[in-house]
Amino acid sequence: MDSEENIRSLRMAVRAWLRENVPAGWREAMTGTDQASFVSAQRDWFAKLSEAGYATPHWPEGWPGGGRSLVEQKVIFEEVARADAPRLILFFVALYHAACTLLECGTAEQRERYLPGILAGEIWCQGFSEPNAGSDLASLKTRAERRGDHYVINGQKTWSTMAQYADRCLLLARSDRSGPPQAGLTYLLLDMKSKGVSVRPISQITGDDEFAEIFFDDVEVPVTDRVGEEGNGWAVAQATLASERGLTLVELSQRMRYSLPLLRDLMRARRCEGDSAARRDLGALIARVDATCALADQYLLKRISGTEVAGDASMVKLHYSRTLREFVSLGRRLSGLQGQYDPGFMRGATQETGNWTLDFMNSYNWSIAGGSDEIQRNIIAERLLGMAREPKNWQLESPA
Numbered sequence: 293m294d295s296e297e298n299i300r301s302l303r304m305a306v307r308a309w310l311r312e313n314v315p316a317g318w319r320e321a322m323t324g325t326d327q328a329s330f331v332s333a334q335r336d337w338f339a340k341l342s343e344a345g346y347a348t349p350h351w352p353e354g355w356p357g358g359g360r361s362l363v364e365q366k367v368i369f370e371e372v373a374r375a376d377a378p379r380l381i382l383f384f385v386a387l388y389h390a391a392c393t394l395l396e397c398g399t400a401e402q403r404e405r406y407l408p409g410i411l412a413g414e415i416w417c418q419g420f421s422e423p424n425a426g427s428d429l430a431s432l433k434t435r436a437e438r439r440g441d442h443y444v445i446n447g448q449k450t451w452s453t454m455a456q457y458a459d460r461c462l463l464l465a466r467s468d469r470s471g472p473p474q475a476g477l478t479y480l481l482l483d484m485k486s487k488g489v490s491v492r493p494i495s496q497i498t499g500d501d502e503f504a505e506i507f508f509d510d511v512e513v514p515v516t517d518r519v520g521e522e523g524n525g526w527a528v529a530q531a532t533l534a535s536e537r538g539l540t541l542v543e544l545s546q547r548m549r550y551s552l553p554l555l556r557d558l559m560r561a562r563r564c565e566g567d568s569a570a571r572r573d574l575g576a577l578i579a580r581v582d583a584t585c586a587l588a589d590q591y592l593l594k595r596i597s598g599t600e601v602a603g604d605a606s607m608v609k610l611h612y613s614r615t616l617r618e619f620v621s622l623g624r625r626l627s628g629l630q631g632q633y634d635p636g637f638m639r640g641a642t643q644e645t646g647n648w649t650l651d652f653m654n655s656y657n658w659s660i661a662g663g664s665d666e667i668q669r670n671i672i673a674e675r676l677l678g679m680a681r682e683p684k685n686w687q688l689e690s691p692a
């Protein structure tokens with residue numbers, strides 16, 4: 293029951309637990325080039341959160357930690373942000389994308405087979421994007437050819453977050469090329485240790501390599517690891533994409549709000565508290581951050597009351613990504629030359645670390661991942677404003 297009393301006492305319990313359990317110095321454990329310390333810090337944090345029941349509040353009743361309402365889940369996300377606790381970046385795809393897809397579209401046997409592994413700390417990755425299929429995901433070409441009781445996979449995926457650590461992959465592949473692009477896709481659960489899988493981490497400008505390319509060379513996947521019917525992968529993929537239901541944006545916008553003192557402290561350190569241009573920009577940013585938090589909250593309330601319309605999620609995502617860019621740009625500008633030193637890097641960094649050059653570079657993740665800003669604008673124009681649909685195969689007019 294979401295009575296005010298229950299929600300308040302959950303909030304206090306989560307807050308007290310976080311106060312006791314957020315590992316001191318977790319940022320240091322995740323800074324630098326040491327992969328092993330990053331992975332073990334993430335595993336330790338996952339184990340703690342999971343034991344307390346705060347890693348799986350979105351799972352149904354009957355599973356450890358499960359059965360929480362959307363309001364309760366929101367409280368947990370807000371408190372995690374407030375406590376500046378680490379994000380579960382290594383396990384996010386497993387806990388949300390994989391688990392929710394299995395819960396919504398998997399068979400009972402698949403749920404029994406895979407959910408306990410996720411609870412035990414298995415890492416999953418999402419293999420949707422390809423070098424020529426990102427915004428236009430339906431044009432993907434990785435092939436899944438049925439041969440008896442298994443599929444044979446050939447092709448390539450890219451930008452797959454944490455794929456180099458993953459035990460399993462949510463794979464969207466083409467099993468039929470004869471129809472329209474969204475038909476003929478099949479959704480498979482692929483064991484990353486299968487023969488013929490190779491993974492190549494992608495080095496980013498930040499120095500991190502949080503995603504990777506995956507190559508498939510005659511990889512066999514049993515038919516029992518297909519989710520949904522053959523050729524129905526597009527519909528299953530929608531369950532994957534909708535799996536976290538806006539909670540991430542609630543958490544991220546709250547993190548931005550709790551990080552505002554970084555900018556105040558920077559102004560003090562740089563002795564520009566009295567600078568009217570800097571004060572004006574900070575004031576405008578505070579208002580924008582507040583608006584982002586309000587939009588994220590409103591979006592979640594719409595989901596709870598069933599009044600969400602197509603395009604609402606795009607508004608929040610776009611607002612968040614633009615506000616984040618303004619936040620880190622202001623930090624970078626105020627920190628002057630000092631902010632331009634070699635930033636080092638931090639694996640799985642939250643967005644606002646006060647390491648402004650690194651934060652600035654990382655902010656680009658959010659204007660691309662999960663649908664770029666341009667795509668969100670198209671969705672808002674077409675679905676919220678009812679403007680004409682973008683013509684297929686549009687081309688910029690070449691200058692006369």
Ligand SMILES: Cc1cc2nc3c(=O)[nH]c(=O)nc-3n(C[C@H](O)[C@H](O)[C@H](O)COP(=O)(O)OP(=O)(O)OC[C@H]3O[C@@H](n4cnc5c(N)ncnc54)[C@H](O)[C@@H]3O)c2cc1C
Nearest residue numbers: 418419420421425426427451452453657660661662664666
């Ligand atoms: C941090 C991060 C993590 C990611 N993790 C994963 C993952 O785990 N698994 C996975 O499968 N993918 C992942 N991705 C990939 C992501 O989904 C794609 O990068 C994204 O969908 C954009 O596709 P693209 O990179 O192919 O760019 P493209 O689609 O080629 O777009 C290039 C540019 O053209 C613009 N553009 C494209 N089409 C239009 C249009 N119709 N109208 C106007 N402008 C347009 C885009 O906005 C962009 O600026 C991740 C990406 C990032 C940045």
